[in-house]
Amino acid sequence: MAEQRGDEPGTADAREGGRDAGEPRRRSARPEETRAWEDLVAAARRTVADGLVVGTSGNVSVRVGETVLVTPSGVPYDRLTPDDVTGVGLDGRQVLGTLVPTSELPMHLAVYRTTDARAVVHTHAVHATAVSTLVSELPLIHYMAAALGGPVRVAPYATYGTDELAENMLRALVGRSGCLLRNHGTVTHGTTLAQAYDRTAQLEWMCRLWLTAASVPGHAPSLLSREQLTEVEERLRDYGQRG
Ligand SMILES: C[C@H](O)[C@@H](O)[C@@H](O)C(=O)COP(=O)(O)O
Numbered sequence: 001m002a003e004q005r006g007d008e009p010g011t012a013d014a015r016e017g018g019r020d021a022g023e024p025r026r027r028s029a030r031p032e033e034t035r036a037w038e039d040l041v042a043a044a045r046r047t048v049a050d051g052l053v054v055g056t057s058g059n060v061s062v063r064v065g066e067t068v069l070v071t072p073s074g075v076p077y078d079r080l081t082p083d084d085v086t087g088v089g090l091d092g093r094q095v096l097g098t099l100v101p102t103s104e105l106p107m108h109l110a111v112y113r114t115t116d117a118r119a120v121v122h123t124h125a126v127h128a129t130a131v132s133t134l135v136s137e138l139p140l141i142h143y144m145a146a147a148l149g150g151p152v153r154v155a156p157y158a159t160y161g162t163d164e165l166a167e168n169m170l171r172a173l174v175g176r177s178g179c180l181l182r183n184h185g186t187v188t189h190g191t192t193l194a195q196a197y198d199r200t201a202q203l204e205w206m207c208r209l210w211l212t213a214a215s216v217p218g219h220a221p222s223l224l225s226r227e228q229l230t231e232v233e234e235r236l237r238d239y240g241q242r243g
Helices: 031-049 105-114 126-132 143-148 163-173 193-214 226-236
Strands: 059-064 067-070 087-089 094-096 119-123 178-181 185-190
Touching: 031 059, 031 067, 031 119, 031 193, 059 105, 067 094, 067 105, 105 119, 105 163, 105 185, 119 193, 126 178, 126 185, 126 193, 143 193, 143 226, 163 178, 163 185, 178 193, 185 193
Parallel strands: none
Antiparallel strands: 059 067, 059 119, 067 087, 087 094, 119 185, 178 185
C-alpha cells in the first residue's frame, strides 16, 4: 500500500500542508501529546514484532484530553518519527499533523465517543481472525474472557473503514472491552494503552487456545459456564499488587 506523506508531492496531503482549503491551520503538539505519540508508535511497532499484524495492517490510538492521536494510514510503523504526530478531535477533524489518519478512524472515534476508553488497538491477529470466520461468539474456553467483560462477540462483516463496520463493532462491544471483527481482526480498548494492548494479546491467545483444543479429532473442549466466569470477574478485581 502506498504511503501518504504530506511532504511528498502528488499525495493528497501535499495539497495545502494536509489541509482542505478553508480549514484552520493545525496546531503544534503539546508536550503530553508528544510523549503519548512516542508510546503509541512503540505499541504500533510491537504489534508487528509480536506477530499481531503484517506490514501496515492494524492501527492504534490514544486519547489525550479532547484529542485522539492515531497511527497514519498505510505508513510502516518503523518509519514513523516524532514529527509525524497525527491527531484528530472527537468530531474527526484533523488538528495535528499532515499525514492522513488511519482508515479505521470511524471505529476508533466510535469507541471514544461511547466509552471512557483512553486507548484502542486494532489488529489482524491470525488466530483471532480465523475464529471470527467460524463462530459468532468465542466459546468460553478460558476464564480470561472475564478480563474482557465476558464472552467475546464477533461483529458482522462490513467493509473496512466504514461507518457500518464501526456500528457493528459498537454493538459487539456492549459490556465488553474487546471483540472480533468477522473476516477482519480484533478491536480492544482500555483506560491505558498497556491495558488495551494486553487485552489484544489475551484475546489472540484465547482464540489460539480454542482453535488448538477444538482441532483435536474425536474430542470437544470443555467450556466454562457464565457463573464460573462471573466468579472470576469478581476475583480479578483484586488481582495483582495493591497500592
Ligand atoms: C486495508 C487496511 O489494512 C484496513 O484493513 C485497516 O483495517 C487496517 O488494518 C490498516 O489500515 P490503516 O493503514 O488505514 O490504519
